[in-house]
Every structure is written in structure tokens, then in C-alpha cells.
Amino acid sequence: MENSLLAPGHRACAGCAMPTTIRLVLDAAGPNTIVVSPTGCLEVTTTPFPESSWCVPWIHSLFENASAVASGVEVMLKRRKQNTNVVIIGGDGSTFDIGMGCNSGMFERGHKILYVCYDNEAYMNTGVQRSGSTPFCAQTTTTPPGSKSKGNPRPKKDMPAIALAHKVPYVATASVAYPVDLRRKVKAALQVDGPSYIQVNAPCITGWTFDAGTMIEMSRLAVETGLWPLAEWVNGELAGVKKIRRPKPVTDYLEIQGRYKHLFKKNDCGDQLAKIQAIADANKAKYKLVD
Amino acid sequence: MDIKAGRLVDPCSTRLTKTGAWRTFVPVFDHDKCIKCSLCEIYCPEGCIHQVDGLFVPDLDYCKGCSVCAHECPRMAISMVLEEK
Amino acid sequence: MSPINTANMKVVEGSYAVAHAVMCCKPDVISAYPITPQTHIVEHLSQMVANGELDSEFLTVDSEFSALSVLVGASAMGARSYSSTTSQGLALMYEVLYNVSGMRMPVVMNVANRAMGAPLNIWNDQQDAVGARDVGWLQIYVEDVQEAVDATLQAYKIAEDPQIRMPIMVCMDGFVLTHVYEPVELLDKELASQYLPAFQPEKILDPNHPMTFGAFADPSTYTEFRYQQFDAQLKSMAKIEKAAKEFEEIFGRHYGGLVDSYFADDAEVVIVTMGSVIGTIKDAIDAMRKEGKKVGLVKVRSYRPFPVQALRQALKGASVIAVIEKDVSIGAEAGLVTDLKSTFYNSKIRTPVIGFAAGLGGRDITIKDIRKIVDKAEAARKGIESEFEFLDLRTEIL
Numbered sequence: 001m002e003n004s005l006l007a008p009g010h011r012a013c014a015g016c017a018m019p020t021t022i023r024l025v026l027d028a029a030g031p032n033t034i035v036v037s038p039t040g041c042l043e044v045t046t047t048p049f050p051e052s053s054w055c056v057p058w059i060h061s062l063f064e065n066a067s068a069v070a071s072g073v074e075v076m077l078k079r080r081k082q083n084t085n086v087v088i089i090g091g092d093g094s095t096f097d098i099g100m101g102c103n104s105g106m107f108e109r110g111h112k113i114l115y116v117c118y119d120n121e122a123y124m125n126t127g128v129q130r131s132g133s134t135p136f137c138a139q140t141t142t143t144p145p146g147s148k149s150k151g152n153p154r155p156k157k158d159m160p161a162i163a164l165a166h167k168v169p170y171v172a173t174a175s176v177a178y179p180v181d182l183r184r185k186v187k188a189a190l191q192v193d194g195p196s197y198i199q200v201n202a203p204c205i206t207g208w209t210f211d212a213g214t215m216i217e218m219s220r221l222a223v224e225t226g227l228w229p230l231a232e233w234v235n236g237e238l239a240g241v242k243k244i245r246r247p248k249p250v251t252d253y254l255e256i257q258g259r260y261k262h263l264f265k266k267n268d269c270g271d272q273l274a275k276i277q278a279i280a281d282a283n284k285a286k287y288k289l290v291d
Numbered sequence: 292m293d294i295k296a297g298r299l300v301d302p303c304s305t306r307l308t309k310t311g312a313w314r315t316f317v318p319v320f321d322h323d324k325c326i327k328c329s330l331c332e333i334y335c336p337e338g339c340i341h342q343v344d345g346l347f348v349p350d351l352d353y354c355k356g357c358s359v360c361a362h363e364c365p366r367m368a369i370s371m372v373l374e375e376k
Numbered sequence: 377m378s379p380i381n382t383a384n385m386k387v388v389e390g391s392y393a394v395a396h397a398v399m400c401c402k403p404d405v406i407s408a409y410p411i412t413p414q415t416h417i418v419e420h421l422s423q424m425v426a427n428g429e430l431d432s433e434f435l436t437v438d439s440e441f442s443a444l445s446v447l448v449g450a451s452a453m454g455a456r457s458y459s460s461t462t463s464q465g466l467a468l469m470y471e472v473l474y475n476v477s478g479m480r481m482p483v484v485m486n487v488a489n490r491a492m493g494a495p496l497n498i499w500n501d502q503q504d505a506v507g508a509r510d511v512g513w514l515q516i517y518v519e520d521v522q523e524a525v526d527a528t529l530q531a532y533k534i535a536e537d538p539q540i541r542m543p544i545m546v547c548m549d550g551f552v553l554t555h556v557y558e559p560v561e562l563l564d565k566e567l568a569s570q571y572l573p574a575f576q577p578e579k580i581l582d583p584n585h586p587m588t589f590g591a592f593a594d595p596s597t598y599t600e601f602r603y604q605q606f607d608a609q610l611k612s613m614a615k616i617e618k619a620a621k622e623f624e625e626i627f628g629r630h631y632g633g634l635v636d637s638y639f640a641d642d643a644e645v646v647i648v649t650m651g652s653v654i655g656t657i658k659d660a661i662d663a664m665r666k667e668g669k670k671v672g673l674v675k676v677r678s679y680r681p682f683p684v685q686a687l688r689q690a691l692k693g694a695s696v697i698a699v700i701e702k703d704v705s706i707g708a709e710a711g712l713v714t715d716l717k718s719t720f721y722n723s724k725i726r727t728p729v730i731g732f733a734a735g736l737g738g739r740d741i742t743i744k745d746i747r748k749i750v751d752k753a754e755a756a757r758k759g760i761e762s763e764f765e766f767l768d769l770r771t772e773i774l
Contacts, residue, residue, distance in 0.1 A: 004338035008353035009305030012336060013314060015357030017452055019336040032583045043590075046305065049597055053305040054589035057581040058589035059452050061475050068437065072449025073581060075405055079455075100739065102445065104436030116574045179333050208680035213358030213371070216334050300588040 003029060004085035011045040015126055015212030017202035017219065019041055019053075019101045021118045022089055024179050028186035029058055029114075033085040034055050034077075035069040038094035039063035041125040042118065051156075056165040056253050064098040067106035067115070074111045090135035093123040096157050098184070100121040107166035114196045117159065132157035135227070136279065137272045138259045145262035150272055155279070162271045164236055165198040170196035172232035176203075177219035181242060185232060191289045201228045209258025221253040223245045226280035240289045257283045310337065312320025316371040322346050324368035330361035331369065385559040390521040391416030393560045394460075394486055397525040397729035400485070400568035401431045401532050404455035404575075407435045407446040409464040412498045414488040415552040418460060432458075433742070440465035442474040444483070451481035452589050454530065454580040456734050457484065459619045462503045462550055463490035470508065476543045477605055481588060483543040486528065487512075489651070489702070491737045492682070497703035500550040500736020501702035502651060506679070506711040512605050514544040514612055515680040517650035521560050523631040524548045529568055530619040536575050538555030540612050542605065547679075549652040549702075550755075551738065563627075571626050609681040616678050634676040634683035637690050639665060643672025645753045646694040648668055648687075648716060649701060650676045653734075657700075660746035676712060691720075696728050698753040700767065702735040711762040730756050734767035741768070 005026035012019050018041055025032065035058045037043050043060045046053040061069045066088045075084045095103065095117040106113060122140045123129040130140040137158045139145055143152040162170045170192045174182040182200060188194035203218040205209070210218055222228035223242070227250060230242035251273065254260040263272050284290050331347055332340040339350035340360060349360070361369040388396075395417050398406070406425070408418045424430035429451045433450075437443045440461050447457040461469065466487060476483055487505045492499040505515055516531065527546045535544045537538055548554065593601055617633035626628040628708055640646050640656055647657055656672050664671045674690045676683070691697060700711040708714060713731030720727070735741045744765060755761070 006338060007303040007306040008337040008339045008350065009310055010337075011305075011308075011310070014336070014355035015359055016336050018412055019338070020334055023338050024333070030585075034581045034583065044592060047588055047591035048305075049593045050300055051304040051307055051589040052300040052302060054588050054592060055586060057304045057583055058588045059449065059581060061445060061448045061479070065441065065448070065472065068442040068445030069449035069452075071435065071437075071442075072405060072407065072446040073453050073457070074449075075446070076450050076453035076455050077434060079404060079433055082303075082747070101439055102442050104362060108438070109435070141298050145724050176334075213362040215336075215357070216363050217361050287449045300591045302586040302588060 005058050006046070007053045007055060009051070011048060012041065013203050013206050015215045017120070017204065018118045020176050021200050021202050022250050024176070024182050025087065025089060025116050025186050026056065028183040029085050029087055029190060034059070034088055036073060036086065036088045036212055037065050038090040038099060039125070040068040040091040042089060044125055046283070056263060063094055065102050066094060066099060067102040067113070070113045071106050071109065071111050074113050084159055087218045088113060090117060091124065092117055092119040092121060093125070093131050096215040097194070098130035104166065107163060107168050110194050111194070112193055114186065116186070116234060117197070117199045119199050120203040120207060121204045121206070122207050124204050124207045128200045133159070136276060137263060140259070151262060159199055160197065160233070161177045164233055167192055168235060169194045170233070173228065173230055174198055175201040175219045175223050175228060175230060177216045177223065178242065181230060188232070207259070210256055211240045212278055214256070218257070221248060225250045225253045226289055227253065229283045229289055231287055241289060243291055244284070247290050249285070250280050263276045264270060294327040309352045311352045311354050314354060314374060316356040316358060317351065318345060318349050318354065318356070318358065318360055318369050319372050320349070321368045321370070325364045326366055328365060330363050330365065333361050336364050377745065382559070383508045385558050387557050389416060390504045390524065390553045390556050390558070392420050393521050393562060394528060394548070394563050395420035395424065397528040398458055399424050399531055400563040400565050401458070401572060402456065403432050403458040405433045405435070405447060406458045407437055407450070408459045408461065409440045409445045409465060410438050411462055412461050413441070413490060413554045414460050416554060417486060417488070420642055426577070440468045441472060441638040442477060444469040447483050448472065448476060448479065448481065451483060452576040452581050454575065456536070456575040457481070457483045458485070460486040460488065462488040463485070467492065470511070473508060473511040473513060474702060478709060480541040481543055482530065482532070482541050482603070484526070484531045484535055485543070485545050487545045488554045489547050490550040497737040500552050501736045501738065502547065502549070503736070505545055505547045506701070506703040509680055511714045512542065512609070513680065514542055514609065514678070515547055516544065516588045516678055517547045518553070519631065519652055519654040519675065519678065521553055521556065521558050522629070524553055524559060524633060525563060526623060526627070526629055529563060529572060530623050532572050533619045534615045536577065537615050539574070540608050540615055542608050542612060546609045547651065552652045567626050570751050571623060608707050613678070613681050613683060632675060632677045634678040634686045635690055636677055638673040638675070639764055640672035640674050640690060641693065642670060644670040644695040645750050646672045646674055646691060646697050646725070647746070647749065648674045648676060648691070648699045648712070650679060650712060651702065653700065653702070656741055656743060657746055661745045663743070664747070664750065679763070682715050682719070687716065687719050690723060691727065692725060694756065696726050696753045696757045698729070699729060699731045699735055699747045700741070700749060701732070704733040704736065713764065728756050728760050729760065730760060731764040733765040739768055742761060
């Protein structure tokens with residue numbers, strides 16, 4: 001990764017998982033790539049006029065239309081018979097919520113576009129508000145715990161399942177803590193003659209509240225607890241999972257993050273912890289994550 | 292600064308901003324312990340760790356002192372030291 | 377203003393004529409979402425592509441918002457881009473309208489003007505485009521199908537001019553001009569190519585020359601970006617005139633540049649308006665002139681940029697001005713009359729101006745209505761009783 005296609009000097013928080021994700025994706029995709037991004041942490045931290053971190057062609061339009069913009073790019077590449085990767089790199093805010101309409105259209109029209117979602121599980125750029133990707137019980141500024149609330153009451157939206165429902169030929173979940181796996185998945189996705197979707201677990205120090213240096217460890221724990229299964233689907237069928245070598249209880253992951261600390265304060269939150277453990281256990285069973 | 296037709300920005304130009312000014316702690320590399328696994332280079336959010344004459348070295352112009360490299364080094368060859376300026 | 381060679385005219389549906397004009401412009405990417413009364417335009421275009429008559433990438437997108445967003449990506453790749461919409465669709469893509477003009481993308485879009493809901497209404501008025509007058513897109517309003525054809529070709533010439541690079545709406549009254557069958561001289565493809573060369577973008581998304589499009593601008597630079605768009609629209613006024621003149625040299629037709637006029641030179645009462653109601657007004661003027669009334673018309677063809685000098689020139693001899701328009705600015709008056717009055721304020725023109733909103737939601741404007749306006753205008757010469765009113769209000773159902 002000597003000549004990174006993302007230059008330093010960007011304004012991301014110290015220890016942010018997003019630029020690490022970008023560097024891994026671009027390393028796998030190579031310089032013959034056009035990147036399309038929605039508004040979000042990525043866009044704001046990497047392109048403050050008159051500077052840009054991007055050493056590949058890059059375009060940003062609006063918060064919710066990256067998929068449509070990328071469709072226009074892809075259609076012109078096809079027209080010119082030009083073999084260049086089109087990669088969308090966007091956060092969960094755009095991917096899961098406001099951009100759903102455009103995403104659905106792009107998947108359904110079958111454009112040859114790789115969609116990489118760096119998932120930090122909330123609208124981080126605007127100040128840590130809840131998104132459709134925010135996990136059960138997580139604290140955000142719009143799902144704060146209080147006497148009437150235990151944090152986000154809804155389960156995380158299953159975006160890979162939505163991609164699969166659109167018959168996206170390659171879908172995968174990945175993590176910034178498993179860089180070899182992520183790069184392999186990006187390369188596999190770029191071989192597909194159609195859309196592909198990779199959702200990358202990308203911890204956020206500012207939003208989740210943890211010591212910056214533990215960013216990679218945090219993502220590793222998300223995988224090792226079973227809360228973030230690493231899986232890939234080819235043509236709609238589950239084609240592989242990464243087994244958990246050192247299974248951990250969800251508390252190992254939750255107790256070191258500020259966004260879950262309210263679950264450990266009162267005795268009566270044991271219920272919530274049990275429910276989160278149940279989510280992890282269900283994943284382990286469904287994907288046979290533990291031998 | 293030239294406002295070019297309202298939209299275009301030169302590539303890789305964030306290099307103009309030396310984010311090294313952000314840090315409080317600076318990583319110090321013990322090259323004797325290093326096994327050259329390159330995980331520090333892979334994980335660094337700034338992409339500012341490079342091999343220079345075979346040794347992994349952080350570019351202190353950009354290093355924000357996040358300490359991800361220190362936490363992930365399998366040989367604990369990186370330590371974070373309070374930087375005195 | 378009549379086409380010269382009637383031998384080449386065919387009776388065709390307005391939408392077909394416009395689609396044919398778009399075909400002659402050879403767009404690379406067509407991205408549009410169907411919405412009444414624009415649907416026939418996109419249907420004809422997709423048939424032309426399917427028949428191999430038109431080599432364009434035609435995307436069946438999931439919404440108008442997506443439709444215009446696709447063109448952001450396509451235009452950044454150097455595509456000649458086309459879309460078409462109306463009313464609710466134009467409103468849905470409102471965010472992208474600002475984005476396209478801010479990113480200086482020369483997209484051409486036919487807007488088949490239709491009323492805005494609620495209440496839901498599919499018939500013609502101009503609320504949709506007039507309501508979007510500040511987004512930075514140029515706006516040309518056509519009076520008949522022939523002009524819709526001609527203006528679409530001219531629009532690309534203006535938009536893609538390297539000094540301009542701004543998007544443009546060619547506005548045609550929905551149903552009235554999209555679904556009417558009238559004699560039209562369809563564009564000749566060879567002549568169209570002669571008039572409109574290939575699009576030469578300045579920079580595109582290209583891995584060989586990577587550039588960043590769409591960075592964010594903080595307070596220290598945002599104003600300058602907006603000023604540049606503002607300046608580009610002012611510069612486009614000369615280009616609009618030039619595009620119309622060059623069109624006339626090749627095709628023999630001229631429907632006006634920024635403005636046009638009909639018997640306005642010696643008129644005492646001058647009606648000012650935009651769009652297809654002009655046909656009715658011209659018939660009314662012909663009848664009233666026979667009766668000895670000195671009535672005339674000034675057509676606003678370019679609404680954005682607003683042709684301040686051209687209007688001051690065209691209207692300087694009028695004794696009273698009546699503006700009729702198919703939109704209303706709730707809480708104030710209406711777009712055209714407000715812009716017109718502000719045009720005169722700092723000039724020497726002190727002619728009384730009265731305004732009428734009419735034809736909203738597709739209500740017909742008749743010759744009788746025009747005569748009513750002329751009567752009210754003549755009365756206003758002695759003193760304005762009502763500065764602005766709904767001309768055809770059915771008080772009995774209120």
C-alpha cells in the first residue's frame with residue numbers, strides 16, 4: 001500500500017475507521033476507478049475546497065443520490081466501452097435511509113457498480129443521530145437513554161438482505177479489522193458484471209465513545225461476539241462465512257463503548273443485554289459462525 | 292486561489308494541510324522488535340506510515356497520534372509518547 | 377414568425393415533435409421519469425432508441441430525483457444530457473436542480489408546465505417552473521409546438537457554450553402544447569448537426585486525469601461560486617439572442633430571442649405574458665385592432681435570465697401594461713408581474729402595471745378573458761383600482 005490513492009491531510013477524526021476502509025478498498029480496486037460518494041463524514045473530511053484527498057476521479061452530488069449519479073457514470077463508461085471500476089463509498093446514513101430509493105433503482109437496473117457502505121451505525125457527520133443502521137439499545141443523540149428510554153428501540157435494518165432481495169449478484173459483510181478479507185471481497189465484487197454490495201463495519205470513536213487506539217480492536221470484537229457476521233453471498237446463495245476463532249460474550253464489546261454504558265448502570269437493563277446476546281446467538285446459529 | 296468554473300479540485304491536495312499539528316501523543320517505533328508485518332501501515336487512517344529503507348516510519352507531518360498502530364502492533368514495537376513541543 | 381417552408385410541415389403531436397427535436401440533438405444520455413403530461417415525450421424517445429433511430433442511453437429511472445441525479449453523473453462524464461418533467465416531478469428534483477446549476481452542468485430539460493398539488497391537478501399552469509426561478513437554471517417559455525422544437529435545439533447551443541455551462545429549462549404548457557396536434561416543420565437532422573456541434577466538456581471524470589467534483593465550500597469561497605453562476609446567466613442573454621439569430625440563418629424561423637413583440641410599437645395597452653396563451657392573445661389583438669383599439673403584446677421568452685433592458689425597450693411606449701400569467705406567488709402577487717414592476721422601478725418608465733393570475737390548474741383563457749383584461753387596463757389608465765387579481769375567479773363556488 002505504498003502509494004495510497006487517498007492522500008493524508010484529510011480532516012477525519014484521529015483513529016477514524018472510514019479512511020482506513022477507503023484505503024483498503026482503493027488498494028484492491030486500483031487507480032482505474034471512479035468513486036462516487038454521498039454527503040457524510042467521508043465527503044466532508046476528504047474534500048474541503050480547495051483541497052481533496054482523492055487521487056482517483058471522485059464526484060459528490062447530494063446526500064441521497066450517489067447510486068443515481070454512479071448510474072449515470074456507469075452508463076457513459078459502457079457507452080464508451082471503457083473498462084473502469086465505478087465504486088460508491090458512502091456511509092450508513094445515505095445507504096440505509098435517505099438514499100434507499102436511488103439504491104433500489106440502481107440495484108434493480110443492474111448497473112456494474114460496487115457499493116461499499118462504511119457502516120458506523122448512525123448519522124455521524126451531523127452529530128451522531130440514529131439511523132436505520134443503529135443497533136438495538138445504542139445511544140444516539142436522537143435515541144438517548146432516559147427514564148422513558150433505553151436507547152434505540154428498533155433492530156438494525158438488514159441492508160444485505162435488501163440487496164439480496166434485489167438479486168444483487170455479490171453481497172458481503174466485511175470489517176476494517178479483517179483487511180485481507182475486505183480486499184479479497186472488493187476484488188471479487190469488481191469481477192461481477194452487475195451491482196455488488198459490501199457493508200464494512202467501521203467503528204466511530206466520536207459517536208460510539210471509546211479510546212481511539214482501540215478502533216481496530218472494536219471492530220474485531222463486533223465480529224467475535226457474533227454481532228457482525230462476516231459473510232458473502234454469490235448469486236443469492238450464502239457462499240462463505242468467516243468462523244469466529246475466539247468467541248466472546250457481547251458484554252466484552254458493549255461495555256467498552258460509551259453508547260452502551262447506560263445498559264450497565266441500572267440493574268433492570270439486564271433484559272436488554274440478554275436481548276443483544278440473543279441477537280448475537282441467532283447470528284451464530286444462522287451462519288454457523290462457531291464450530 | 293482559482294475558482295475553476297465552480298466545481299473542480301486538484302487531486303491529492305489535502306497534502307497541503309499538515310494534520311500532524313493535531314496530535315498530543317507521537318508514536319515511537321522500536322525497529323529491533325518490528326517483524327515487518329505491515330499491519331501498522333495497513334490500519335493507519337492517515338496512510339502516513341511507509342517503509343523507508345526497509346523500516347516502517349510514520350510521516351510526522353500527518354500523524355494525528357491516534358495510536359491505532361501502537362494498539363495493533365503484534366510485537367508491541369510501537370509506544371505512544373507525550374509529545375513535547 | 378411563421379415557418380417559411382410549409383411543404384415540409386407535418387401534423388404531429390407536440391410531444392412527438394419535441395422528441396424528434398431531442399433526437400436531432402443527439403443526446404448521450406436520456407434519463408426521465410414519466411409524469412403526465414410529459415409521458416408521450418419519453419415514450420416517443422424510448423421508441424426511437426428501441427428502433428435504432430436514436431443512439432442514446434435511455435434509463436428507466438425510479439423517480440424524478442433519480443432521473444436528474446443520473447444526469448449529474450453522466451454530465452460529469454461529458455455526456456450531452458436530456459431530461460423532461462413537470463409539476464410534482466420538478467418539485468421532487470428541486471434539490472438536484474440547485475446541484476446541477478451549482479456544478480455548472482449544461483443539462484437541457486423540457487418542462488411540460490403543470491399545476492402544483494395540493495390539490496392534485498394534472499392540467500396546465502406555470503407554477504412549477506416559475507416557482508423554481510431562483511435555482512439557477514435558464515428558463516425559456518415557448519408559445520407553440522414549432523417553437524418548442526426550435527428552442528430545444530437552441531437550448532443545447534446556449535447551455536453548452538464554454539462561457540455559460542448552465543442548465544436550461546425549455547418550458548411548454550402541458551397538454552396545451554404536448555398533446556395538441558398541429559402542423560410542425562420537424563428539424564432536419566443534417567441542419568441540426570450543422571447548427572449544434574458535439575459537446576466539448578472542459579474536464580470530465582477520467583482516471584488518466586483525476587479531479588474531484590463537488591467539494592464543499594465554506595464561507596470564504598461559497599459567495600464566489602454563486603456569483604459565477606449569477607454572472608453566467610447575465611452573459612447568457614447575449615447567447616440567447618445569438619442562438620436564435622443563428623437558428624434563423626439556417627432554418628429560417630425566429631420566435632424571438634429574450635423577448636418578442638406583436639403590434640407593441642404603437643400600442644397603448646400592452647399585454648405581457650409567457651407561453652401558449654400568446655396564441656389566444658394574438659387572435660384577440662387581431663380582432664381588437666380591426667376595431668381600432670391600440671393593443672399589443674410583449675412576449676417574455678427568456679424568464680431567466682430576466683431581460684431587464686429588452687423589456688424596458690419594448691415597453692417604453694406603452695400607456696398601460698397588463699401582465700397575465702399562470703402562476704401565483706402566495707403571500708405576494710405572481711412571478712412575472714413582480715419581476716416586471718421591479719424592472720421599471722429604477723428606470724424612467726412610470727407606466728401603470730396591473731397583474732392577473734389566470735388559467736391556474738388548466739382553466740381555459742378565452743378571447744373574452746383577454747378583452748376583459750384590455751378593458752380593465754384601459755380603466756387603469758385613469759387610476760389603478762386593483763393591482764393584482766385572479767382574473768377568472770368563480771366567486772359563486774367560493
